[in-house]
Amino acid sequence: RKILSRNDRVAAEIRELFRSRGIAVLNMVSSPGSGKTSLLEKTLGGLSAELRIAVIEGDIQTENDARRIAVTGVPVHQINTGGACHLEAEMIRDSLDHFDLDDLDLLIIENVGNLVCPSAFDLGEGARIALISVTEGDDKPLKYPAMFHTANVMVINKMDLLPYTDFSVDEVIRNARSLNPDARILKTSCRTGEGLAAWSDYVREFVAEMR
Amino acid sequence: RKILSRNDRVAAEIRELFRSRGIAVLNMVSSPGSGKTSLLEKTLGGLSAELRIAVIEGDIQTENDARRIAVTGVPVHQINTGGACHLEAEMIRDSLDHFDLDDLDLLIIENVGNLVCPSAFDLGEGARIALISVTEGDDKPLKYPAMFHTANVMVINKMDLLPYTDFSVDEVIRNARSLNPDARILKTSCRTGEGLAAWSDYVREFVAEMR
Ligand SMILES: Nc1nc2c(ncn2[C@@H]2O[C@H](COP(=O)(O)OP(=O)(O)OP(=O)(O)O)[C@@H](O)[C@H]2O)c(=O)[nH]1
Ligand SMILES: Nc1nc2c(ncn2[C@@H]2O[C@H](COP(=O)(O)OP(=O)(O)OP(=O)(O)O)[C@@H](O)[C@H]2O)c(=O)[nH]1
Ligand SMILES: [Mg+2]
Numbered sequence: 001r002k003i004l005s006r007n008d009r010v011a012a013e014i015r016e017l018f019r020s021r022g023i024a025v026l027n028m029v030s031s032p033g034s035g036k037t038s039l040l041e042k043t044l045g046g047l048s049a050e051l052r053i054a055v056i057e058g059d060i061q062t063e064n065d066a067r068r069i070a071v072t073g074v075p076v077h078q079i080n081t082g083g084a085c086h087l088e089a090e091m092i093r094d095s096l097d098h099f100d101l102d103d104l105d106l107l108i109i110e111n112v113g114n115l116v117c118p119s120a121f122d123l124g125e126g127a128r129i130a131l132i133s134v135t136e137g138d139d140k141p142l143k144y145p146a147m148f149h150t151a152n153v154m155v156i157n158k159m160d161l162l163p164y165t166d167f168s169v170d171e172v173i174r175n176a177r178s179l180n181p182d183a184r185i186l187k188t189s190c191r192t193g194e195g196l197a198a199w200s201d202y203v204r205e206f207v208a209e210m211r
Numbered sequence: 212r213k214i215l216s217r218n219d220r221v222a223a224e225i226r227e228l229f230r231s232r233g234i235a236v237l238n239m240v241s242s243p244g245s246g247k248t249s250l251l252e253k254t255l256g257g258l259s260a261e262l263r264i265a266v267i268e269g270d271i272q273t274e275n276d277a278r279r280i281a282v283t284g285v286p287v288h289q290i291n292t293g294g295a296c297h298l299e300a301e302m303i304r305d306s307l308d309h310f311d312l313d314d315l316d317l318l319i320i321e322n323v324g325n326l327v328c329p330s331a332f333d334l335g336e337g338a339r340i341a342l343i344s345v346t347e348g349d350d351k352p353l354k355y356p357a358m359f360h361t362a363n364v365m366v367i368n369k370m371d372l373l374p375y376t377d378f379s380v381d382e383v384i385r386n387a388r389s390l391n392p393d394a395r396i397l398k399t400s401c402r403t404g405e406g407l408a409a410w411s412d413y414v415r416e417f418v419a420e421m422r
């Protein structure tokens with residue numbers, strides 16, 4: 001039996017808290033600039049008409065992403081790690097008092113942009129969403145395996161840029177499936193709107209499941 | 212006085228070794244997929260006609276990048292970290308016996324794709340090259356400051372995709388300059404060839420300086 005790390009213990013604590021309050025939690029991870037904040041900017045408006053949502057933003061520095069989310073009207077809290085390359089469960093626990101947990105269906109955590117370290121830190125989430133943009137290359141699942149192995153959903157974003165790259169959607173799916181045959185795969189563009197409805201459907205489904 | 216970390220001690224050792232042999236060393240860093248390997252693929256052919264070059268590739272897994280570099284004919288060694296999100300000086304020292312240091316003008320190290328952790332690990336390099344691609348967003352220097360603060364050169368790559376993004380070249384330069392007023396800034400496209408001659412000129416200049 002693995003001795004639970006400190007992070008795992010705290011993650012288990014807050015996962016139980018979320019379960020007891022019926023709150024669904026997503027942890028969004030990717031390389032820097034894959035489009036995590038953009039995906040939320042485009043879809044939180046519609047989703048928050050039906051669901052009570054809050055967002056925790058994780059970055060090394062700046063409030064940039066929280067300001068972008070605030071424009072959607074959804075409550076948001078920014079964590080600045082000051083240097084740490086990933087969020088930890090303790091940071092999530094300590095930021096929960098910024099929200100009214102009795103008035104929440106869904107908490108979305110946007111992690112620090114990093115395809116490596118965040119994969120090792122459980123944040124108490126119910127599902128992990130890994131974004132990859134078509135401009136990064138279709139070899140990334142093989143080169144950064146832990147992140148794709150631990151993801152429940154892979155979102156292939158920036159599909160509008162596909163004609164200008166040598167990215168193969170089939171190849172990236174093959175690579176991801178070799179690590180994680182069960183991951184759901186979505187294709188989106190925050191520019192053209194492609195796939196955003198399917199993403200929103202997934203989020204609604206996920207919240208309904210976690211109730 | 213800062214007590215030199217173990218990594219800094221090893222970095223100082225190999226920097227002295229490189230200096231005594233007259234070998235220039237570059238450390239290339241970026242997010243995953245910004246185009247480090249592509250930039251080398253496009254320019255090593257021309258540069259290796261005049262300079263004796265070797266490449267160390269750093270990745271978590273796969274030999275993909277080393278295979279791409281091998282096609283240029285330049286000697287290359289792949290380090291697989293097996294999980295570590297950055298290269299360390301010890302890994303560089305231990306891979307030097309793959310090369311004939313008496314027959315080398317330039318060693319190029321391509322680090323693990325990660326905008327955070329590699330900034331804290333000196334590899335004995337003479338200059339650090341940070342790539343950012345126009346598809347990642349112009350806010351990255353502010354959100355991942357340590358990497359841009361410690362870079363000698365910032366290469367803005369994928370300029371061919373600029374018309375399809377909301378990236379501002381002026382903004383990213385302003386952001387980078389706020390952290391590092393002295394960094395040299397180059398703009399490239401590995402697709403159209405824009406800026407590749409200026410990059411090659413920089414590399415030749417760097418090698419001449421380090422002699
Ligand atoms: N063409 C295109 N650009 C996109 C798309 N999605 C996001 N972008 C652009 O990609 C850049 C980065 O987007 P962000 O939403 O800031 O990415 P992020 O993953 O939140 O970045 P970090 O939080 O810094 O890791 C911005 O310039 C966006 O406008 C898309 O679908 N198509
Ligand atoms: N349109 C366009 N695509 C580019 C350019 N440079 C690289 N790419 C593409 O970007 C993707 C990633 O390029 P790589 O060279 O593998 O990037 P990298 O920084 O070496 O990636 P890692 O080693 O995994 O961190 C590939 O699909 C390349 O074809 C460019 O200037 N323009
Ligand atoms: Mg963001």
Ligand SMILES: [Mg+2]
Nearest residue numbers: 247248276321
């Ligand atoms: Mg590479």
